[in-house]
Amino acid sequence: MITRDVAAFLAAARDCMPDFGPATARAAFLVAPDGFARADESAGDNRYMAAADGFDAALALRQHRALHMALSRLLPTACFAGAADTPDALFPNNVFATARADACRPEAFAPRLVVGRMRHAVRWREAAREDIRAWFRDVMGYEELDLSAQPHPCELTGALVIDRARGLGYCGLSERCDAQGAALLHAAFGLRATLAFELAPGEYHANVVLAVLAGRAMLVSPDGFADPGVASAIAGLYPHAARLEAHERQAFAGNAISLTSTRVSMSATAHRALSFATQDMLASAGFSVESVELSAIEAAGGSLRCCVAEVF
Structure with missing residues (x-):
């Protein structure tokens, strides 16, 4: 079911x-910030993005390499090259994601x-990157479901936060994922139930205001939802949940x-900002x-999770 x-x-x-x-996930992949620069078009609905003079391409490359090394200590992590004509490519989770049939229905899809x-x-x-598509098709043996040519925006695991253990989806509706796009994502991942909800004005992706952690904990920012009560309601599904403060x-x-x-895994900026309550929840x-x-x-305008495309 998919419902509001x-x-x-x-x-x-x-x-x-x-x-x-x-x-x-069993593996992950990144895309290097080669050609890192401000994409003015993307900045139109991303309030987290800095001005052009706030971009440091050399530092971004060094930090991304450190991220690759850190993630590689946790699980196999590949990294594809970026390109000057794709300045946002370091956030591949919006463009590429993987899905497997649920354990109770292995025949549903490859x-x-x-x-x-x-x-x-x-x-x-x-x-349109053929190298990433070919890696999954020819090396990994994955089938391909291409939603890129249809008219409804659906920015994958930026818009849709997934509880992979239970097959639940939380889809934030905005200019980057409309209601029809949410339905396409629900079907693409073969989810059992998806809740579609409006993000607060100025928010562009659900994964900036919501995270499901290993199926048993949740980080949620009520002020990122048009109706903060929705955030509280879904947090109640998890034995461990932290309601994040605005900072x-x-x-x-x-x-x-x-x-x-x-x-x-989170950025050092995020880690330094954690309240005592959030730290206690994660520890418990x-x-x-x-x-x-x-x-x-x-x-x-994005952080660590945005950089990571998971391989299931």
């Missing part, structure tokens, strides 16, 4: 067991690469990811925090 009815979603979600699939439809034309070139959201604390069952949920300095990359 919170009560209906909660009723369905409570019955979903954590048997949909692995809670964390492992697949999903290619998203980006809102801004400056990012359409990323979706934590602004520091990208919600743009975190769990790549193992015991580690949460059994997580340690690994952070990487990404100040130069955050000038582009």
